[in-house]
Amino acid sequence: MEIGRASVLESISHRFGNGFLLTASMSVLAFLYLPIAVLIIFSFNDSRILSLPFRGFTWKWYEALLNNADLQTAIWNSFYVGICATFLTLLIGIPAAFALDRFNFPGKTMFRRFVLLPLALPGVITGISMMNMFRAMGIQLSLETVILGHATALVSVVATQVFARLQRLNRSFEEASADLGARPWQTFCYITIPNIRSAIIGSALISFTLSFDEIPVTFFLTGRDNTLPMYIWSTLRRGITPEINAVGTIILVVSLVLIVLSVWLIQHDDQKR
Amino acid sequence: MKHSTRRTFEKYGVLSAPLVWTFIFLFVPYILLFTYSFYIKQFPTFTPAFQFGNYAQIIADSQYYQVIFRSAWIAGCVALSALFLAYPFAYFLVFKVRSARVRMILYMAVIVPLWVSYLLRAYTWKTILGNEGILNSFLVWAGIFAEPSDLFLYNKFSMILTLTYIFIPFTVMPIYTALEKIPRNLTEASHDLGVGPLQTFWNVILPLSMPGVIAGMTFTFCLASGDFVAPMLVGGPDGFMIANLMTSQFGAAMNWPLGSALAMIMLVVVLTIISLSDKFQRAGRVELG
């Protein structure tokens, strides 16, 4: 029996292939976490300047956070905007996903393009175009205009996720429900929604997260009240203190907790299927 | 009520909210932008008109079209470097990591940085690359440089580095998804036919992952070209991009018509790229069963 011989290239690549991949992947991770590590380290640095050497461990920047009323207002504003915007994206995005999955109507392709557009379109365009419109209509910029901007930019997140889930949903469940006597709205509440729950929750979380850190759209639509990113932006222009690092670290920790929670929830949910 | 009438009622009921929203907040603003792009700048704001002067200015005046090309060039570099870093990582996760749990942890590890403020992450690069930054301190300490260099900041290099950094996660995600969908028995079949791993990758895996690659690169290119934060933080004069140009037209320069024209150009370019990308993805998409 003839057993084939590997070419030189093949042998080398096989030996070093896995090693290469492992190194490359770990390097990528190291690259990704370097600034974050720097961020965290300097939030504990007892020095105003964000550079080496490391002068000593301190909590004082975290303490300063507690006294910073502006920062706290900004955080609160971000939550307010995030929750309202997410609510709106669900309200608009879920019907949009259904319409795209189930119905045919004139102008469907154009509608689809428009809904998906803000996903890959730089936020500046959404921000500028909406700012133009509000100005032309004489509407003052405020947190509410920011909410509308975020919702517009983020609807596509919900729409795409829910749409993908709907495509995978077995249509016979809804037919069985109708066959057993449930009216369309009952089928929707009792059968459809529970089965796309993970997509709804997942996309809502992503939507909220994106809203929380949103910059370009917010930049053009902010009035007097700042969201957290706008606050950080103005601080960066003025002169940074490590308080900002403390904020970043806290956000990281909270997000980590949230992610772990949501993944656990979704896994738990899916296990029941 | 007749069944078909009921269906139509249902259909438009569901459609109403998204349609109205899309019309008011997407369609109308773009129309407005389109209209403004033909106006003339007149102190203090602008007057209605129908003229192509703004577009002509953009094409003719080098300070404008240079910015456009620079943005495209930088965005292209970012897309490529993000690809070269993201692909091996995604490949490693999908094909080399055995445990599903470890795979998920590593995947999450790539997503987690997205949760730290974009501003902060970009700003931190400024501190790392600057004269008193970590990189310079390290190089001086190691004796490689005699004194801190300002090679690293406020130029195209720092722009590309920072933006690549931001967009790696966004490139990993679609490639990971595309690779995951490839049935494992295809690689097994390839090996069974006597084809080694390298060739299998080139002939089987890479082509099948193309839709994900295209999606990731399109996304990165479009968003990187329209970024205005990184240029302001780490770009310096060399990093002035189209979004900054637009912002200044709506700000200090008070030239809304010109800004609108720029925005329209960007809108059209992005739309074109997305359509092309869609076509490529669909052409390259093979039914994986």
Place this chain on the structure above:
Amino acid sequence: MRPIIRIEGVTKTFGSKVVAIQDVSLSINEGEFVTLLGPSGCGKTTILRMVAGFEMPDRGRIILGDEDVTDVPPYRRPLNMVFQDFALFPHMTIAQNINYGLKVKGIPKPQAKKAVEDVLKMVELVSESERRPNELSGGQRQRAALARALVHKPKVLLLDEPLSSLDANLRAQLRVELKHLHEKLGLTFLMVTHDQTEALVMADRVVLMQDGRIAQDGTPEQIYDHPASIYVANFIGTTNLFHGRVVAINGGDITISSGDQELIARPSLAVSGIGDDVAVCVRPEKARIVSPGTDSTNLNTMTVTVEELLYHGSSVRVQFRLKSDDLFLVDVPLATASDRDRLPKTGEEITVGFAPGNTTIFPWEERR
């Protein structure tokens, strides 16, 4: 027996080209077990879905009892369906699945509880009632789907290929169970299947479909013993076919000339004149090997060469090659040891024969 379902002149087209159902009319009587049988794409599932209300006919009407329900949505029709993949709601327990329809209709809780318990007892799933569908075996899921439909005591039970996702042994067992269930409950069953054994075993009436039209509508015996066309003869069981021309008709006999021989067949209303182009069909189990010395004057006989012996467990299918180069099949039962000993060997030349009374003739169709 009065019709409980009437399908009148129904046509359905999908897209602009695919005509799924072409002017089909069918009547189903109360208490019957009717099977719609046919290959995939013949339109049988479409008809079932139209009766259930999930598709609407382009032309024609569907009448349930005395009411025209063509325009009535599925949740207002008094029938229930068992879906092909069972469609049990994954996020509910079996008990909740069964209770679902009662809940949405607003049936009071104590009444609903009792109905669910009763039907669980009937399908023997009481101990699984708190489990979820993915924890049950295929057979258990089928019973759960049945229970969920039957708890509403529908006038008509629709079944969409209910056994197709189960393995062979389970299918054999459940065929009989479903038949018993039908007899016990006295409901009307309308079932779709592509498996002819299921149709023959379970149904009172088989409706065989071909390309959107009804090919034959009759009892299992009628369809099997008196197929109306080549399509039916080939679809149900296997058959031997001779292509010939009518040369004589006298009373109880009709003579066909096929190739270089003459066959006597049993007359049929479908074939009337001398010179008609016909097919003569005889089932393999109705043909016999004629041992030398047996009286074969009343049989059609021919000399053939043994080509292959296909062992089927309880019988052997002997494949013969005719002089015309066609194949001829004979099923020989293997009841005793001596049956096996008397089997011919490959290459032998033998005489086979079949009685005229065991033939069916119908007009020849040049189809493949």
